[in-house]
Amino acid sequence: MNTSRRSILQGVAGSSLLAAVPRLVTAQAQPARANVLRCVMHADLASLDPIATTATITQIHGAMVYDTLFGHDESGVARPQMVAEHKVSPDGLTYEMTLRPGLEFHDGSKVTARDCVASIRRWGARDGAGQHLFKEVADVSARGDNAFTIKLGKPYPALLDWLGKSSPSICFMMREKDATADPTRPITEAIGSGPYVFNRAETRTGSQYVYDRNARYTPRSEPASGFAGGKVARMQRVVLQNMPDEQTAISALLAGEVDFLEKTSPDLRTQLAGNSRVRLEVLNKTGQVGWLRMNHLQAPFNNVKARQAMLHLIDQKAVMQATFGDPTHYQACASLFGCGTTMENDANTAWFKGGQNIARAGALFKEAGYDGRPVIIMQQTTAPVLSNACLLLAQWLRQAGVNAQLVPLDWAGIVARRGNKGPVTEGGWNVFLTWASGSAYNNPITLAGHAATGDKGWFGWPEDARHEQLRSAWIAAANLEARRRVAREMQENAWNFVPHAYLGQWFDVAAFRSDVRGMIGLPDLVQFWNVTRG
Amino acid sequence: MSASTAKPAATVAAPRRSAAGLFVRRHPTLAAGGGLILAMLLAALAAPLFAGDPVTMNPLNRLKPPSAEFWLGTDHLGRDVFARVVYGARVSLQVGIAVAVAAIGVGTLIGLVAGYFRGADAPITRAMDGMMAIPAILLAIAMVALTGASVGIVILAIMLPEIPRVVRLVRSVVLSVREAPYVEAARAGGTRLHVILGRHILPSTLAPLIVQATYICAAAIIVESALSFLGAGVPPEVPTWGSMIAQSRQYLPRAPWTVFAPGVALAVTVLSVNLFGDGLRDWLDPRAARRS
Amino acid sequence: MLSYMLRRAGSTAIVMLLVSLLVFLLLYLAPGDPASVLAGDNATPEQVARLRASLGLDDSAAVQFWHWISRVLQGDLGASIFSNEPVLQLMAQRAEATLSLALATMTIAVPLAILLGVTAANRAGTLIDRVLMLFSVVGFSVPAFVVGYFLVWVFAMKLGLMPVQGYVPLAEDPAAWARHLVLPAVTLGLTYTALIARITRATMIEVLSEDFIRTARAKGVPMLRILLRHALRNAGVPIITVIGIGIALLIGGVVVTETVFNIPGVGRLVVDAIARRDYPVIQGVILVFSGIYVLLNLATDLSYTLIDPRIRY
Numbered sequence A: 001m002n003t004s005r006r007s008i009l010q011g012v013a014g015s016s017l018l019a020a021v022p023r024l025v026t027a028q029a030q031p032a033r034a035n036v037l038r039c040v041m042h043a044d045l046a047s048l049d050p051i052a053t054t055a056t057i058t059q060i061h062g063a064m065v066y067d068t069l070f071g072h073d074e075s076g077v078a079r080p081q082m083v084a085e086h087k088v089s090p091d092g093l094t095y096e097m098t099l100r101p102g103l104e105f106h107d108g109s110k111v112t113a114r115d116c117v118a119s120i121r122r123w124g125a126r127d128g129a130g131q132h133l134f135k136e137v138a139d140v141s142a143r144g145d146n147a148f149t150i151k152l153g154k155p156y157p158a159l160l161d162w163l164g165k166s167s168p169s170i171c172f173m174m175r176e177k178d179a180t181a182d183p184t185r186p187i188t189e190a191i192g193s194g195p196y197v198f199n200r201a202e203t204r205t206g207s208q209y210v211y212d213r214n215a216r217y218t219p220r221s222e223p224a225s226g227f228a229g230g231k232v233a234r235m236q237r238v239v240l241q242n243m244p245d246e247q248t249a250i251s252a253l254l255a256g257e258v259d260f261l262e263k264t265s266p267d268l269r270t271q272l273a274g275n276s277r278v279r280l281e282v283l284n285k286t287g288q289v290g291w292l293r294m295n296h297l298q299a300p301f302n303n304v305k306a307r308q309a310m311l312h313l314i315d316q317k318a319v320m321q322a323t324f325g326d327p328t329h330y331q332a333c334a335s336l337f338g339c340g341t342t343m344e345n346d347a348n349t350a351w352f353k354g355g356q357n358i359a360r361a362g363a364l365f366k367e368a369g370y371d372g373r374p375v376i377i378m379q380q381t382t383a384p385v386l387s388n389a390c391l392l393l394a395q396w397l398r399q400a401g402v403n404a405q406l407v408p409l410d411w412a413g414i415v416a417r418r419g420n421k422g423p424v425t426e427g428g429w430n431v432f433l434t435w436a437s438g439s440a441y442n443n444p445i446t447l448a449g450h451a452a453t454g455d456k457g458w459f460g461w462p463e464d465a466r467h468e469q470l471r472s473a474w475i476a477a478a479n480l481e482a483r484r485r486v487a488r489e490m491q492e493n494a495w496n497f498v499p500h501a502y503l504g505q506w507f508d509v510a511a512f513r514s515d516v517r518g519m520i521g522l523p524d525l526v527q528f529w530n531v532t533r534g
Numbered sequence B: 001m002s003a004s005t006a007k008p009a010a011t012v013a014a015p016r017r018s019a020a021g022l023f024v025r026r027h028p029t030l031a032a033g034g035g036l037i038l039a040m041l042l043a044a045l046a047a048p049l050f051a052g053d054p055v056t057m058n059p060l061n062r063l064k065p066p067s068a069e070f071w072l073g074t075d076h077l078g079r080d081v082f083a084r085v086v087y088g089a090r091v092s093l094q095v096g097i098a099v100a101v102a103a104i105g106v107g108t109l110i111g112l113v114a115g116y117f118r119g120a121d122a123p124i125t126r127a128m129d130g131m132m133a134i135p136a137i138l139l140a141i142a143m144v145a146l147t148g149a150s151v152g153i154v155i156l157a158i159m160l161p162e163i164p165r166v167v168r169l170v171r172s173v174v175l176s177v178r179e180a181p182y183v184e185a186a187r188a189g190g191t192r193l194h195v196i197l198g199r200h201i202l203p204s205t206l207a208p209l210i211v212q213a214t215y216i217c218a219a220a221i222i223v224e225s226a227l228s229f230l231g232a233g234v235p236p237e238v239p240t241w242g243s244m245i246a247q248s249r250q251y252l253p254r255a256p257w258t259v260f261a262p263g264v265a266l267a268v269t270v271l272s273v274n275l276f277g278d279g280l281r282d283w284l285d286p287r288a289a290r291r292s
Numbered sequence C: 001m002l003s004y005m006l007r008r009a010g011s012t013a014i015v016m017l018l019v020s021l022l023v024f025l026l027l028y029l030a031p032g033d034p035a036s037v038l039a040g041d042n043a044t045p046e047q048v049a050r051l052r053a054s055l056g057l058d059d060s061a062a063v064q065f066w067h068w069i070s071r072v073l074q075g076d077l078g079a080s081i082f083s084n085e086p087v088l089q090l091m092a093q094r095a096e097a098t099l100s101l102a103l104a105t106m107t108i109a110v111p112l113a114i115l116l117g118v119t120a121a122n123r124a125g126t127l128i129d130r131v132l133m134l135f136s137v138v139g140f141s142v143p144a145f146v147v148g149y150f151l152v153w154v155f156a157m158k159l160g161l162m163p164v165q166g167y168v169p170l171a172e173d174p175a176a177w178a179r180h181l182v183l184p185a186v187t188l189g190l191t192y193t194a195l196i197a198r199i200t201r202a203t204m205i206e207v208l209s210e211d212f213i214r215t216a217r218a219k220g221v222p223m224l225r226i227l228l229r230h231a232l233r234n235a236g237v238p239i240i241t242v243i244g245i246g247i248a249l250l251i252g253g254v255v256v257t258e259t260v261f262n263i264p265g266v267g268r269l270v271v272d273a274i275a276r277r278d279y280p281v282i283q284g285v286i287l288v289f290s291g292i293y294v295l296l297n298l299a300t301d302l303s304y305t306l307i308d309p310r311i312r313y
Helices: A005-025 A056-065 A113-126 A128-134 A159-164 A246-255 A304-313 A316-324 A358-367 A384-399 A411-417 A465-476 A480-497 B009-013 B016-026 B028-045 B081-116 B118-132 B136-147 B151-177 B181-188 B193-229 B241-247 B257-284 B286-290 C002-029 C034-039 C045-054 C061-073 C087-122 C127-141 C144-158 C174-208 C211-218 C223-251 C255-260 C266-276 C279-307
Strands: A036-040 A070-072 A078-080 A083-088 A094-099 A137-143 A147-152 A196-204 A208-213 A237-241 A260-264 A278-281 A288-294 A375-380 A404-409 A431-437 A500-506 A509-513
Touching: A036 A246, A056 A196, A056 A208, A056 A237, A070 A159, A078 A083, A078 A159, A094 A113, A113 A128, A113 A137, A113 A147, A128 A159, A246 A260, A246 A509, A246 C144, A246 C255, A288 A304, A288 A384, A304 A358, A304 A384, A304 A480, A304 A500, A316 A384, A316 A500, A358 A384, A375 A384, A375 A411, A384 A404, A384 A431, A404 A411, A411 C034, A411 C266, A465 A480, B016 B028, B028 B081, B028 B257, B081 B118, B081 B151, B081 B193, B081 B241, B081 B257, B118 B151, B118 C002, B118 C279, B136 B151, B136 B193, B136 C002, B151 B193, B151 C223, B151 C279, B181 B193, B193 B241, B193 B257, B193 C127, B193 C174, B241 B257, B257 C127, C002 C061, C002 C279, C034 C045, C061 C279, C087 C127, C087 C174, C087 C223, C087 C255, C087 C266, C087 C279, C127 C174, C144 C174, C144 C255, C174 C223, C174 C255, C211 C223, C223 C279, C255 C266, C266 C279
Parallel strands: A036 A237, A036 A260, A375 A404, A375 A431
Antiparallel strands: A070 A078, A083 A094, A094 A147, A137 A147, A196 A208, A208 A237, A260 A509, A278 A509, A288 A431, A288 A500
């Protein structure tokens, strides 16, 4: 008689669960646990469109479901992937490419030249390197089903490099209808011709993303090397999981519930040391470098002396120590192009060798005519390395006599505010922080933030004519040695006009179950072909 | 249970000390709770005099365990945890007490009206149902965007979703009490409304309300930690127990003092608020005192 | 009674409308919008502006709200701006996990709490009372993740009895479903047990001091009968209210526990959607929540009449 509130609620809950049952029991049978690779990634896969966003996680998704025309091998040389043969005309203005036979999209349709042409165009409109290339492109068009031609106005030796790069955005081949859809809207389809198929039925947005081996994929015969060679999908299923709590991820790895952690932080990693069931490895040997962008359009950083002050203000080791705590996996780096990279050099780095000099920074701010106005630092509270760095920065600025103010924002808030070029009284900003991989800084063309084209450029809007001249000289350089000479000049000039500053370089450590082997480490990408267990 | 109050007339003129001592003996929980709260408030106010520096960062001192130099060790930025806990009391106590008092105050008023006046019941409860659906996080992000991050905004953002819960609690008690014979008698006897509400109905709500208040106080400090974690809380340079707990979550295995220090401070606060609440209830409600 | 319920149904619709409007305004005022997040790092300001226009974010607030409301009235809650999945489908996926967790937590917390609260009230002032109440203070002041990490360390890592994390749907494997819910339910249950126990104790103490209890004791009625039949019923209303509030909180999603135990529930859905400014998801979820809370409170209010016959509507 006394129907308790709890029993009513249990009834309601029970019936709603029952209602969900019919859908669930028709789910496909799960593959055996040994054939599934469970991976905890560093971020959630919010967007499925690797051309619209440069987010690493989306490029990782793209590398599973899409294929590329070319790919860099482990020496950095672009090798054909989807392309069977290619011919470059003697004057370097015409590229003719023929596709390999038997390439198919996951929906069963054949990959044709028209798909490739549309994909190249879309990529060329959005990607930094692609945009640079397309200034010289006169025409891209298909010749029949299997071949297409790219015609240039001027020679562009890096063309194949750009088509085969593994840094964002990668030139993935999509179906023509996806590549020609409304260019303002990122696509939400994931139909490619790659070694894995996106399993939408098992995917739970925000929680797990499921990829099944593509049985109809024909890999190249060469061994896998870097982003090139045969992409053999050895695991039957790969599950990318979004597990926001790192301690939970580490416990799960130790218990065998997951097989791979993309990133681990030094404080929690100690639980994994010396445990024979897990193995640690640095996959990205060029690391990540913290990036400090200043607003060149507004005071005080519209004055070069104020920007130079920042070089003397930042103690990179302190910033790194605050977040990473373990000196074996971080270092200070004064090179404009990252450290451990091919373009690294030490031109014009006296300021760095002198170490942190707050007094000098204060004097430079005075020389810049700093008038005591608030300097707004946008603090991204959701990224610990950046949040901690902002706190230290504010402390040092105040010691140098600058009225630093922190504005805490989440990522969406920062993205909205950093587009504002106006003064802080109108909702503008002076400093924001982010990061990129060492290999990204190594290429002054592909990284949008390396441009110094003023208010048409990337956030911060640095402007310097000589820098732009040198960038063009760099891409026109004949070989690696020539490029390195231009890079030295570029850095010599850069640390005079100071487009931005760095916060230190750190190396992410991935953790695997001991029986997982074969992962090929690349700077900005995690690949899942060639990976196996046992 | 204390001795009877029959004392010889001579002690009426006794010094204040024993009157206070008498109070403590008769109401031990009230005294204990009140004493602890007072001690914490004093420590919070006197922080600049003895606590040390809660703000200066020195990454070389990162995550050092408790020592003679740092009584409660250091956090991940090399800041003095002891200083931060003491300074944190200022903001956390402010947030907890302000939210509890405001939510209880406003909520009780609305709940009394909803429970007593049939006509007002329906629209008020519907409005409260609706308010419960709005997440505090969204409220906080929007309010912080409009007026900038500050302790006042955080108090407001945490308080608003708590009000419906208080309203429901008060309303439920009022509903059952309003039909009681003594209330009917008061009504029939022409007693004025605010007297009925204040003297006859309100006391019945005190017991659960006091418990709810202590819960709200603790929950407010914890909600504040979730907000600062998401970038919508008090400005990050302001130390609060909640934000200390949130930021130190990932250091728990390596440096447990960074979590336990503010955590124990929070637990002691909740304990003392509870003791105070229990003692207050016993003191104000003669029936409970009668029972042995 | 019937007319009461009809009146409530009518005012429910109005409330849901007002809540939607309020949430809409909050989103409008909060900095950032889905366009800038979605457009990605490489987008030029013109591209972001075009995307914003194509998402309809350039229209005035009133027009945007009108579009959304008119679709809702046709049963269409829209789709996520990021994944294009229908909002209802996203919610349905998450709802099962959240409901399971709520159910498991309350199954542990409610009986335990009432037992503790009644015992403490019965022995008010003694050592048992003090110990029980001390436990309850510790219960809701220890942060959930501390309890969670500790339970995982003991029961999952050291003893290997429970899984570390995750959620298994009921239909897939009922035994695994239950095992994955134990540790999170205990973690959450600790907070709710503490709260419910305290309210139970407080109201029971009030009731136990009433005259009719003294009469019953004088008549020789056994204590257990007095506690359960007479005292608990009279104390029932505030206790049920708090349980109702607890369930509402649980259904609203408990983000920290969902995070620590990697349970894909509605708490994380809302927080992730807010972080990305995924407007349709946020608005759709809150709309559904306001409806659920109304129903929950209706159920609570109806249960009052079952427990306390003095209450009429």
